[in-house]
Amino acid sequence: MSAIHTIEDYERHVGKETVRRIKAKARPLRDLHVMHMNSTYYGGGVSQILSSLTLLMNSLGIETGWRVIHGPPDFFSVTKKFHNALQGAAINMTGRKKEIYEHVIHENAVRNHLDHDVVFVHDPQPLPLITHYRKKSPWVWRCHLDLTAPNPKVWNYLAPFIERYDAVVLSCGEYRQDLARPQVFFTPGIDPFSIVNRELSDSAIDERLAHYRIPTDLPLVVQVSRFDHWKDPVGVIQAFLKARKEEECTLVLVGNVATDDPEGAEVYRSLLSYRNERIIVLSVQDGALVNALQRRAAVVLQKSLREGFGLTVSEAMWKGAAVIGGNVGGIRYQIEDGVNGFLVSSVDEAAERIVRLLRDPDLAARLGRAARERVRDHFLFTRTVEQYLDLIGSFEPEFRLNRDVGLSCG
Ligand code: UDP
Numbered sequence: 001m002s003a004i005h006t007i008e009d010y011e012r013h014v015g016k017e018t019v020r021r022i023k024a025k026a027r028p029l030r031d032l033h034v035m036h037m038n039s040t041y042y043g044g045g046v047s048q049i050l051s052s053l054t055l056l057m058n059s060l061g062i063e064t065g066w067r068v069i070h071g072p073p074d075f076f077s078v079t080k081k082f083h084n085a086l087q088g089a090a091i092n093m094t095g096r097k098k099e100i101y102e103h104v105i106h107e108n109a110v111r112n113h114l115d116h117d118v119v120f121v122h123d124p125q126p127l128p129l130i131t132h133y134r135k136k137s138p139w140v141w142r143c144h145l146d147l148t149a150p151n152p153k154v155w156n157y158l159a160p161f162i163e164r165y166d167a168v169v170l171s172c173g174e175y176r177q178d179l180a181r182p183q184v185f186f187t188p189g190i191d192p193f194s195i196v197n198r199e200l201s202d203s204a205i206d207e208r209l210a211h212y213r214i215p216t217d218l219p220l221v222v223q224v225s226r227f228d229h230w231k232d233p234v235g236v237i238q239a240f241l242k243a244r245k246e247e248e249c250t251l252v253l254v255g256n257v258a259t260d261d262p263e264g265a266e267v268y269r270s271l272l273s274y275r276n277e278r279i280i281v282l283s284v285q286d287g288a289l290v291n292a293l294q295r296r297a298a299v300v301l302q303k304s305l306r307e308g309f310g311l312t313v314s315e316a317m318w319k320g321a322a323v324i325g326g327n328v329g330g331i332r333y334q335i336e337d338g339v340n341g342f343l344v345s346s347v348d349e350a351a352e353r354i355v356r357l358l359r360d361p362d363l364a365a366r367l368g369r370a371a372r373e374r375v376r377d378h379f380l381f382t383r384t385v386e387q388y389l390d391l392i393g394s395f396e397p398e399f400r401l402n403r404d405v406g407l408s409c410g
Pocket of ligand 1: 285
């Protein structure tokens, strides 16, 4: 069984000074009792982040828990519509949707006794929990979505819940909203020791690819994503078909379906008609396969149409992959176009970059080397841990946020 990592293990990636600073920031917070609430244990970036974050916080001496709210399928169908609308989609806001949402959250509040020193509530699903407690400590809403252009119907409905929190954390400054509450901006980061990211030998990569019968005779073009329209899997297939007229390659689309995402199965099914010997579509939950594909791919795509952050981008960049990302949301923070990857806004652009990378492995290698350094400097999980510590440590009496904590506030 592999050991649970401690902050000292991260020294080899981020150096002694960062580890010393994190330990110093954690010391005054020791014995605090912190809770994270979200809506799924696996599938999607939030569960990846919470899985690593809650373990490392405990090893730093901060008692940190993670609970998942429960709900029937109609609840998750409503919350996925809210999710889509917050990312800009249309929505039919009915009384029925609001009733299901608020009722299921009320039930969850009855079951969850939250008297912690700090409570973090992630994303819109558990947002109204706060209305059911006599608050004795700071509560933070951490929204991971792309809030570039939220649908006003859903935003105006959710805003009164959001205003009850003591602070709101968003991934990028562009997502700032018109709120009375303080807004703080920081991106997530990736954990180099997780199953998805840890070192893999060539033979372990071969074994994973062989297990799923993924052919390796031609260069691999890969996208790893939940099956979700925002990830534009059809656009990826169209770009691949276009690129393939010029360069031989195999496309692998690997995805999973989060328990809080009822649309996933339908998106997966809609892709099956495209499958052939050179278009492989796999719905599996296998972090080691994701790791192997990101390491072996000639080109990694993340052609999202909206993306709060996009951990898969940093994951692939950390492995030295040449990544083509959609020119949206948090992907723009990770990839600097032409320096450590490519940003694209159309199927044609994506196809052209795939061909260019397949024809020029030196270019791909150069972008990949710069990509790894970009992630080391900005998107490793230790930075996220430090920002959570800064945030927890910055609440003053009456839960006001001290603005001088080195966090980007608004
Ligand atoms: N992931 C995975 N298996 C899959 C698809 C995704 O393990 O089949 C992981 C992926 O490696 C990443 C996370 O799920 O860590 C997705 O996070 P991201 O921020 O990219 O997107 P989200 O799903 O949160 O929109």
